[in-house]
Amino acid sequence: MRLSDRISSWRHVAMTALVIAASLEFALAHTSYHLGVKIVKVAAAAVLAWAFYLDQRIVYANWQMRLSRKMLLHVALLLLALLGFQATEALIAVLVRETGRYGPDAAQELETALQMAAYPLMTAALCLGTDGYAPWLRRHSKHLTMLLYLYVWIWFGSYYYYMADRTMGDDFVFSEQAEIQTTLRGIYADERYDDADEYRLKEILEKGQYKKDYLKLDADAYLTRDETGADWGGIYENQFAREGYAYYTFRKAAEPLVVSTDRLDFDDLPAWRTELGKRYAEVDVALYKGDGTADGTGHEVRYAEEAGDRASAADGGPAKTLKLYFAEGDYERYMQIFANAKQDRRLGDLIAASHTLPDGKFLELYVGMNGYTNYRVEDFWYFSAITITTLGFGDITPNSGPVKVGVMIETLLGVLLVGIYVSLVSHKKRGSD
Structure with missing residues (x-):
């Protein structure tokens, strides 16, 4: 040449x-x-x-x-x-x-x-x-047709990603598992959560444990209609442990909390109408800082039950206080278990048995669970691949006019380009024969 x-x-x-x-x-x-x-x-x-x-x-x-x-x-x-x-x-x-x-x-x-x-x-x-550019394109038509096929795949996948990013995913409908995975990726990107939370977060999403009716009592106390649950309790305990809390103590308040109309507003009334008059035991929890090595794992906040623990915990007073609420009879049943089983004396178990989302900043995870979605361009390249090849698995589907038009155009282009490529190959083969 x-x-x-x-x-x-x-x-x-x-x-x-x-x-x-x-x-x-x-x-x-x-x-x-x-x-x-x-x-x-x-x-x-x-x-x-x-x-x-x-x-x-x-x-x-x-x-x-x-x-x-x-x-x-x-x-x-x-x-x-x-x-x-x-x-x-x-x-x-x-x-x-x-x-x-x-x-x-x-x-x-x-x-x-x-x-x-x-x-x-x-x-x-x-x-x-x-x-010479147009003649060069014609001379290499077979190879460029395959390149154009790959280009259409990448371009439309990038376009779908742009549309999803622009509309926070509203232009697409994801299957339950696909939505859980994108949400988990967004949650893991938040540095407040670590590997110890991974399994619990997945369980919360898969079992719908984030769909709780809650009643805000004050800045740091949110009453829920059902028990908080072990997964939420484990996440709260891990978060407190990461903040340096090592021990906790608790005591039951003298007066119970009674759900009354003066605690409800218009938005709360439909969900809590049946709970009016229900009594909840109020429990004050005191959290104490530690040296970060109290349990050897850094993921537990344990009950200050030994004399040395109490002296260490009481030194300088509690660093943080929480309020937990237990349904009538639940607190007494928990105390029976608490007295007999040392393994159930972790803070996470106490929170899990209550009906409380403690500490307002943790409520962000519950309220914004679906807001943690993290869409990757690779997800939409995958969607583009199953579109252009007409496989259509259905785990991601279009949900807006512009995206549906893009899917139609890409599908037709994919079929057309495959046909052109086959025609070029067969034409070249006949010419060589």
Whole structure:
């Protein structure tokens, strides 16, 4: 292959990579793949500059006739590769700020149109306008058809991810297991939870233990209609242990809590109407700091039952106090177990037997359980793969007009491209025969 042909081939490969990277950059802007896309763009720009330099040296004698148009196209492509994404972002900012006609939704639609359509299409148009690019595409039609199939898969998967990220997942319906996994990923990303909470969080989600009716009594006490449960109790205990609490003591208040209408508001009334007049034993829990090695694991807060423990715990007074509420008769039954079984003297077991979500900050996990969803682009590449191959497992389904249109287009493109590829292969085989 002559040097000029080799240079032309490298230039066309770089142009193809540039078009692909430009069309994916916006959808992958908030993922770990964004840096890779930018590297591809910079590498393509470097190859274009290198090819242009070599090409200029080869045809230096008549550069005035042959390079003026090519120079303009190359300069435009280089600028798009290096500055195109930032330029469209700046254009969007100017249009939104100066015109005042774009609200949040309209601004997002403008952003999508410019970054995912106008910018890559302009790049593709410049590439097609360069000498020899269209013939090069025809010469490599078979391989480029397969590349286009893979590109459609990645592009639509990235588009679905962008739509899910933009609407907090409302554009899709996930199966129960898929939703649990995305929620767990979001929870694990929160540094307040560690590996000791993993099994409990999964159980809370799978068994629907986060769907509790609660009544706010004060800033740090939330009464629930059913028992808190062992999974919630274990999470609370682990969180307190991580904060440095090692011991606890408790005592029953003299007067019980009675659910009355003055404690209810309009929103609470439907769920708690049947509980009016019900009495709950109120238990005050005192938490004491420790050295972090009291139980050897760092995940337990134990009852200060030994004399040395009590002296250590009482030194300086409690660092934190909680209120727990037990249904009538439950407290007495728990105390019978507590007196006989040392293994049930952990704070988590006391909380589990109560009807309380203690300490307001832990309520965030209950209230915002579904808000912890963490969608990954890989989830939507998977959805795109089962769409373009027409497998359709159904664990993720579209739930909005734009996404449904995208699914239809991708499915038709997938079938069409497979047909074109088979036709090209059979045509080449007949030609060789």
